[in-house]
Amino acid sequence: MNRIWVFCEQRDNVLQPVALELMGAARSLAAQSEGTVGALLLGSGVSPLAQELIACGADTVYVVDDEKLAHYTTEAYAQAICQMVREENPASLLFGATSIGRDLAPRISARLRTGLTADCTKLEIDEQGSLFMTRPAFGGNLFATIICPNSRPQMSTVRPGVMPKPVRDDSRQGEIVPVTVAWQTEKLCVRVVEETKESQSVENIEEAKLLVSCGRGVKNTEPAFELAKKMKGTVSSSRALVDAGIMEQPRQVGQxxxxxxxxxxxxxxxxxxxxHLAGMEESEYIVAINTDKNAPIFKIANLGIVADAAAVMKELNKLLEEA
Ligand SMILES: Cc1cc2nc3c(=O)[nH]c(=O)nc-3n(C[C@H](O)[C@H](O)[C@H](O)COP(=O)(O)OP(=O)(O)OC[C@H]3O[C@@H](n4cnc5c(N)ncnc54)[C@H](O)[C@@H]3O)c2cc1C
Known part of the structure; x- marks a missing residue:
């Protein structure tokens, strides 16, 4: 049986967007390989989220609802997932490439003695259920497709924001399986004493419906902020402006x-x-403004304007002001 499993990350008992994106990806991989989709839901008080995962594509939701999982710790989460994998033998196991996924997936792959492809941007599958995991390599200058032919599960972390979220279908039926973990308590050496949340200093560009994105050709970023505000969007940036200290790192788009x-x-x-394209080419509609008509960005733009960035921003700000 080709079981495709997804670790469904939640924080404060809210499913993270990447968990839903992976449910959509797993559903499509399962459809191509006569497989099934399993969702791993771990935490304390998380059981009510199981139905949402079924609506988003899970056939089975394995729920470990345990106080020991109230705060993320590598050892407790790794123990729980390794136990489930050893009992059920899924063919594939996917994680979001978040800070938690990047911490947890390597620990699990080492314990299970299987391969892990990190930071994937594309997943494909053949009829036998073999995964083809694609990720940028050599500084993003080429893409490497990696397979894991000799061990199972095939493991992968996938970049958040790369795969579309599935359309929720509340009529979907699925099975919810509560799991009890046989804890090796002597190994649970880390206890979370206090949790301090970092205050978010800039808006989250991943959630924005419209991005006014600035590169090195933008000499003054103030009109970009004005434009984004008028268009109910957010300002993002290329790495050039982040490296120059003009923009904050959380605004950077790209690899x-x-x-x-x-x-x-x-x-x-x-x-x-x-x-840069690696981080934005899936945008629905791309407008590029550049003084160089041969700039590569024009190859992927839906609308290209060969013009001075500052002049176009000024004109747009003026038009929106009048409107
Ligand atoms: C391992 C690695 C990882 C990287 N990761 C990222 C990443 O995550 N994100 C990222 O963005 N980059 C990343 N880079 C850097 C990337 O290779 C480019 O250097 C960077 O994207 C260039 O930014 P830019 O387009 O703003 O600047 P440039 O490449 O210098 O382009 C500036 C553009 O502005 C145009 N221009 C100039 N004046 C004007 C004007 N007045 N009006 C309109 N247009 C004008 C120019 O014609 C030019 O096309 C990475 C590089 C490496 C090696």
Whole structure:
């Protein structure tokens, strides 16, 4: 049986967007390989989330609802997941490439003595259930497709924001399986004493429907903020402006920044380096403004404007003001 499992990350008992994105990906992989989708839901007081996972594509939700999992700790989560995998032998196991997923997945793959492909941007499958896991390599200049032919489960972490979220179907039926873990308590050496949340200093560009994105061709970013405010969007950036200390890192789009897929992406003075495109090419509608008509960004833009970024921002701000 080709079981495709997804670790469904929750924080404060709210499913993270990447968990739902992976449910959609797993559903489509299962459809191509006559497989089933299993969701791993771990935490304390998380059981009510199981139905949402079924609506988003899970056939079976394995729930470990235990106080020991109230706060994320590597050992407790690894013990629970390794036990489930050893009992059920899934063919594939997917994680979001979040800080938790990046911490947990390698620990589990080492314990299970199987392979892990980190930071994937694409997943494909053949009829036998073999995964083809694609990730950027050599500084993003090429993409490597990696297979795991000799061990199971095939494991992968997938970048948040790369895969679309599935359409929720509340009429879907699925099974909810409560799991009890045989804890090796002597190994649970870490106790969370206090949790301090970092206050979010900039808006989350991954959630934005419209991004006004600035590159090195933007000399003054103030009009970009004005424009984003008028269009109810958010300002993002290429790495060039982050490296120059002009923009904050959480605004960076691209391979070493965030992956975004807004309804509209306005790229001002961005050349379109492959590492930048990796983070935004799935945007629904791309407008590129660049003085160089040969800039690579124009190859993926729906609308290209060969013009000075500052002049276009000024004109748009003026038009919106009048409107
Ligand atoms: C391992 C690695 C990871 C990386 N990760 C990222 C990443 O996550 N995100 C990222 O963005 N980059 C990343 N980079 C860097 C990337 O290769 C590029 O250097 C970077 O994206 C360039 O940013 P830019 O387009 O703003 O600047 P440039 O490439 O310098 O382009 C500036 C553009 O502005 C245009 N321009 C100039 N003046 C004007 C004007 N007045 N009006 C309009 N247009 C104008 C120019 O024609 C040019 O096309 C990475 C690189 C490496 C090696």
């Amino acid at each position: 070493t920044g965030k992956t975004v897929r807004p309804q509209a992406y306005l790229a001002f003075g961005i050349s379109g380096a492959i590492q």
